[in-house]
Amino acid sequence: MLETAIVVKVNEGLHARPATQFAKLAKEFSCSLQIFRGTTCADAKSAVKLMLLGVKQDDQILLRADGSDESDAVRRLLQFLSEPSAGVSLARHGAKDELPVVKAESANEDVSDVLASNADANSKAVPEPPLRGVPASEGLACGEVFVYLPEELRATRQFIEPDEVEQELARFGAAFREAIAALDQQFESIGQHDDIVEALADVAQSDEFSGAVKDRIMSGWDAAAATLQVGEELSAAFLAMDDEYLQSRADDIRGIARQVTLKLLGRDDVSLASLSRPCIVLAADLSALDFARARVANIVGLVCIKGSATSHLAIMARAHGIPAVLGLPVAEERLREAAMVAFDGVQGRVWFDPSPELQADFAARIAQDRHRHAALGVYRDVAPVTRDGRRIAIAANLGSLTEIDAALEAGAMGVGLFRTELLFMDRRTLPDENEQYDVYSQLAQAFYPRAVVIRTLDVGGDKPVPGIVFPEEDNPFLGWRGVRMCLDRPDVFKPQLRALLRAAALGNVHVMLPMVDDLDEILRVKALLADCARELSEQGTAYALPKLGIMIETPAAALTADLLAPEVDFFSIGTNDLTQYVMAVDRVNPNLAALYRTDHPAVLRAMGMVCAAAKKAGIGVAVCGEAAARPEMIPVLIGLGVDELSMSPSSILRAKKIVSEL
Numbered sequence: 001m002l003e004t005a006i007v008v009k010v011n012e013g014l015h016a017r018p019a020t021q022f023a024k025l026a027k028e029f030s031c032s033l034q035i036f037r038g039t040t041c042a043d044a045k046s047a048v049k050l051m052l053l054g055v056k057q058d059d060q061i062l063l064r065a066d067g068s069d070e071s072d073a074v075r076r077l078l079q080f081l082s083e084p085s086a087g088v089s090l091a092r093h094g095a096k097d098e099l100p101v102v103k104a105e106s107a108n109e110d111v112s113d114v115l116a117s118n119a120d121a122n123s124k125a126v127p128e129p130p131l132r133g134v135p136a137s138e139g140l141a142c143g144e145v146f147v148y149l150p151e152e153l154r155a156t157r158q159f160i161e162p163d164e165v166e167q168e169l170a171r172f173g174a175a176f177r178e179a180i181a182a183l184d185q186q187f188e189s190i191g192q193h194d195d196i197v198e199a200l201a202d203v204a205q206s207d208e209f210s211g212a213v214k215d216r217i218m219s220g221w222d223a224a225a226a227t228l229q230v231g232e233e234l235s236a237a238f239l240a241m242d243d244e245y246l247q248s249r250a251d252d253i254r255g256i257a258r259q260v261t262l263k264l265l266g267r268d269d270v271s272l273a274s275l276s277r278p279c280i281v282l283a284a285d286l287s288a289l290d291f292a293r294a295r296v297a298n299i300v301g302l303v304c305i306k307g308s309a310t311s312h313l314a315i316m317a318r319a320h321g322i323p324a325v326l327g328l329p330v331a332e333e334r335l336r337e338a339a340m341v342a343f344d345g346v347q348g349r350v351w352f353d354p355s356p357e358l359q360a361d362f363a364a365r366i367a368q369d370r371h372r373h374a375a376l377g378v379y380r381d382v383a384p385v386t387r388d389g390r391r392i393a394i395a396a397n398l399g400s401l402t403e404i405d406a407a408l409e410a411g412a413m414g415v416g417l418f419r420t421e422l423l424f425m426d427r428r429t430l431p432d433e434n435e436q437y438d439v440y441s442q443l444a445q446a447f448y449p450r451a452v453v454i455r456t457l458d459v460g461g462d463k464p465v466p467g468i469v470f471p472e473e474d475n476p477f478l479g480w481r482g483v484r485m486c487l488d489r490p491d492v493f494k495p496q497l498r499a500l501l502r503a504a505a506l507g508n509v510h511v512m513l514p515m516v517d518d519l520d521e522i523l524r525v526k527a528l529l530a531d532c533a534r535e536l537s538e539q540g541t542a543y544a545l546p547k548l549g550i551m552i553e554t555p556a557a558a559l560t561a562d563l564l565a566p567e568v569d570f571f572s573i574g575t576n577d578l579t580q581y582v583m584a585v586d587r588v589n590p591n592l593a594a595l596y597r598t599d600h601p602a603v604l605r606a607m608g609m610v611c612a613a614a615k616k617a618g619i620g621v622a623v624c625g626e627a628a629a630r631p632e633m634i635p636v637l638i639g640l641g642v643d644e645l646s647m648s649p650s651s652i653l654r655a656k657k658i659v660s661e662l
């Protein structure tokens with residue numbers, strides 16, 4: 001028997017991928033292999049047991065081997081544990097998963113024309129009274145629906161008869177194999193890497209999961225009841241760990257248990273990734289992550305019971321030019337029953353199962369909208385100037401590289417807001433510096449010499465990400481989010497700042513901080529940027545110092561804009577949050593939509609103060625909240641002194657037209 005102590009050097013410790021790779025390597029040897037961390041011990045050939053052991057980078061562990069090939073095993077495993085990049089496949093640093101781009105023509109229409117055409121429609125016979133929700137993304141849609149309502153699964157019985165055990169074990173085995181194959185296919189279709197499937201398959205095959213389910217079946221449990229119960233227990237064990245990477249495995253386990261249970265119950269799960277033809281998606285709720293994983297090209301409209309005009313779902317729908325009505329006050333049952341739907345995203349009116357007349361009416365109006373959209377194309381290369389000679393930049397709000405083409409096609413004069421959250425959400429672990437650098441530098445190069453304003457991570461509120469554990473908070477929108485979280489987590493923030501500094505060497509990168517409240521936050525970020533710059537220069541890595549700006553989205557920042565302005569290069573007003581905080585109205589609460597008014601005198605006064613402070617300090621002021629694209633707000637914002645408007649690509653041409661005619 002051999003025993004060796006070692007300090008683990010694997011980056012981030014033995015979380016999912018390294019644990020899977022380590023267990024795979026251990027299985028190549030016939031000797032028994034165990035790892036001790038403190039007083040707890042795990043079989044080194046079980047990835048799940050290793051994950052549950054929670055070994056972190058720089059932990060000291062003891063490796064025990066017993067058998068004929070023990071010396072070879074110890075040598076190879078020690079080598080693995082002392083290698084920082086062990087267990088990270090090349091694919092992890094490879095190309096970012098690409099999401100399909102969709103351009104819905106109907107989203108680009110002139111709003112007044114849509115209102116006019118809606119009025120026309122009203123004057124024609126509109127048979128049924130529509131339901132009303134929150135208009136969240138402009139455009140009209142009419143067509144077949146795809147109902148996305150994942151159900152809570154329940155086993156049909158709890159226990160079985162003794163003579164059913166064999167059959168239940170066989171059923172579980174078959175369901176299990178099918179679920180793993182389906183998982184493989186699903187990840188392939190959305191371009192995820194093999195090592196994720198491998199890690200999930202390993203968890204599923206472990207004694208802790210499939211072994212425990214089989215034990216339960218043998219003691220008289222129904223296969224589906226056993227699978228659900230074991231899935232819950234195992235995911236609770238992962239959730240209780242103090243490592244956030246391992247905590248996020250809890251979802252994987254629940255996901256596997258769900259897939260196996262669905263097979264056992266002979267049911268299919270609804271998945272937006274499987275949308276095979278253009279449909280209007282009806283859902284109770286849809287997370288930004290669900291949306292990111294969907295076949296967006298096949299979503300021609302979105303109707304949701306939850307959500308509001310400035311929820312991130314609405315922002316993503318607008319970014320992709322998908323008409324949407326959110327916050328629709330109906331029961332889930334109504335969605336389940338619908339076969340077709342017609343709606344307009346300007347007024348938030350929704351008709352379930354529209355009459356043939358109404359369908360024909362929608363078809364005609366959608367064709368008209370396409371025509372109007374095509375006519376706006378003449379503004380693509382226009383740099384709009386108001387009649388009194390003010391040049392107004394119209395820039396794009398983007399959330400991923402897949403939206404670049406749409407923005408360039410629409411004539412975006414730069415990127416006024418790149419939300420980096422999606423980069424952190426659409427995955428299972430935090431992206432490292434190199435992955436971020438790849439994305440930021442591609443963005444900067446695509447728009448060069450135009451400026452790209454990249455916002456540092458703004459998570460928390462309604463935007464949690466896998467890999468960061470957020471505390472339970474009574475008021476998450478007033479909580480640990482944006483720059484507050486980043487300043488507390490230099491391990492998350494510094495890789496992003498370093499990636500931004502490096503990308504700034506390749507393009508016109510500006511860095512923007514979200515949720516700033518106080519001067520001290522800006523000064524602390526500046527100090528971190530200086531640290532990062534020093535580190536990069538010491539290691540001989542190319543970098544440039546980007547312009548630094550802040551979002552003005554808290555009343556504190558608006559009221560002290562004159563004190564903050566001397567420390568930054570630009571302001572960008574985040575009207576989505578500024579309105580919510582000035583008005584004390586939750587931006588995602590559809591019941592308060594009428595009070596959520598960016599044109600309220602209180603919000604207008606706050607913005608006026610910001611513009612005055614920017615002017616005095618000689619810095620630029622943009623608006624990157626959703627109000628920047630609203631036709632009735634554009635003249636108001638320009639009147640207040642704003643000199644850049646940043647919006648979804650689908651609204652750019654219309655904004656250029658409006659500004660040119662002011």
Ligand code: PEP
Nearest residue numbers: 553574575576577624625
């Ligand atoms: C805003 O608050 O206006 C904004 C642009 O940021 P987000 O919508 O991402 O919170």
Ligand code: MG
Nearest residue numbers: 553574576577
């Ligand atoms: Mg905001």
